[in-house]
Amino acid sequence: MQKTNNVLRAKWRSWYGKEEFQLPLHESWRITRAAMRGAPTLSDAELRARLDTPLDSPPLHELARGKENACIAIDDLTRPTETFRVLPLLLDTLNAAGISDERILVLVSLGTHRPLHRDDLLKKVGGAVLRRVRIYNHNPYLNLKNVGVTTYGTPVLINRHFADAALKLSIGLVAPHSYAGFSAGGKIVLPGLASWETVLSNHKPASKILSGQVGQIEGNTRRAEIDEAAKLAGLDYSINLVSNEDGETAWLTCGEVTAAWRAAATRAAEIYATQAPVGADIGIFNAFPKDTELLQALNALTPWNPGAGRRDIVREGGSIVIITAASEGHGWLGLNNPGAPLHQRRDRHPVYQAMLQNRNLFFFSPNLAPIDLLDHYPPQVRTFAEWEQLRSVLEEYHSQNTAVAFFPCGPLQLCSADLK
Missing domain, CATH: 3.40.50.11440 (LarA, N-terminal domain)
Structure with missing residues (x-):
């Protein structure tokens, strides 16, 4: 895999030794880092x-x-x-x-x-x-x-x-x-x-x-x-x-x-207001600071609100990547676990259904295995423990002239256009 200056940087591993990751992407890809407006830490x-x-x-x-x-x-x-x-x-x-x-x-x-x-x-x-x-x-x-x-x-x-x-x-x-x-x-x-x-x-x-x-x-x-x-x-x-x-x-x-x-x-x-790009080929959503478990990971898609009637952040046929440390693995949500009253596959959930339809979905996490996805996602959804493996798959799906939207702390981010 060739070296690249296109590197994603953000925090992850909330509560478990919070640190910065550095994840390289193809040199030719156009990356938009969609950060929230933000504010300094209170003394x-x-x-x-x-x-x-x-x-x-x-x-x-x-x-x-x-x-x-x-x-x-x-x-x-x-x-x-x-x-x-x-x-x-x-x-x-x-x-x-x-x-x-x-x-x-x-x-x-x-x-x-x-x-x-x-x-x-x-x-x-x-x-x-x-x-x-x-x-x-x-x-x-x-x-x-x-x-x-x-x-x-x-x-x-x-x-x-x-x-x-x-x-x-x-x-x-x-x-x-x-x-x-x-x-x-x-x-x-x-x-x-x-x-x-x-x-x-x-x-x-x-x-x-x-x-x-x-x-x-x-x-x-x-x-x-x-x-x-x-x-x-x-x-x-x-x-x-x-x-x-x-x-x-x-x-x-x-x-x-x-x-x-x-x-x-x-x-x-x-x-939390974020200027969110639309129509990206790839959307990469970091689940920090709610990245302790798989069952919280789709909170990373918070800035994407199909119910608001706007254009999609990721185009149909594009790819969604969820980054989560998932330090506790699969996790536990009592009413949403298999056999519980509110359990349903994530691609059928009304909050996520429109986003996940007709798009590739990948997870990057060192603490998840394919079996962890079984009860929550369709079989074509894949998880990778090594970034270079996922990067190779993304390069197979997408050409050199690819637009990437990166959200460094998805669960906190809100699209500015949705705020009233």
Whole structure:
């Protein structure tokens, strides 16, 4: 394989030794690096200043004063949230307001994802926090409390520890979501702390008739139900982080749940905005910073939104390449695994069907084997552990005069033309 100056560079291996990859392509190929607008990483001083500026809420130390205990909900390793930077500051604030570490519980809002173990928690919250407070994984099958029914008819059963806490807080990452618009805010409760029946009821519209789209803030009924469930659960105070291309915190809002989330989502749309090319012969989508497992990998296609009625990023007959470290291999999504109610082949899923139709699909990952794809993709979809092998296949499919669109952090990127 001849040497080339056409090299793709971006971060990968979120939570597993984050580093830069360098992947060469044919010298004659025309590469467009479609990066998001981005923003610099907040310094520790800037992070503290943002935490001291709540929206539509008294300061946290005032909310905490006189409370018997507190429960803090956090997300898992499928999100690059820098909880390890924020959580120690929250604990110190609660301590100063009179809530000791022994009366603080941290809950990992898993929805139906896998539980976190000690090594995972060391990454997510840090060793010092592990030695200070109790940390439990949410269980969607046990220890649940019914807090009401949404106006959309979903019964809201949530984690009893959270429901019974005197003060309820959350930390989450605002990332584009296929029907909730963006994650974080009330989504830490639904689906994060909900029963599997509640999660299923809320997720069903995502696989039938969508009532919300990626990046949509206004008029999104799925998001409205999520926010309503958070209010039924009594979520008092929400902290929302926005990431940058390096998977680091570029913005933070906190305060009343809906106000803080909307402000963070608005800022996220600005940071994640991407001028997306159209009609490329090859689209290469990096799944960082949500590249821990295969089942999250198609989040890399987030900047491509066929539902918006625009031209396709990759032409029909072209090739799609998904880059994912998949450090945890196949992964686990409880309601989407084979035999579960929401399982369906990815090329038949309404979010991805139009993108994958009449195009070649390839994965590049050192931690996946062809057998990992079997239950989720048609047999012609291939995965490669060695980049040079995949590059050779791409060169067989495409001529020297080939246009390549490269998205360095696909799960966070939003096409500027889709943002309202």
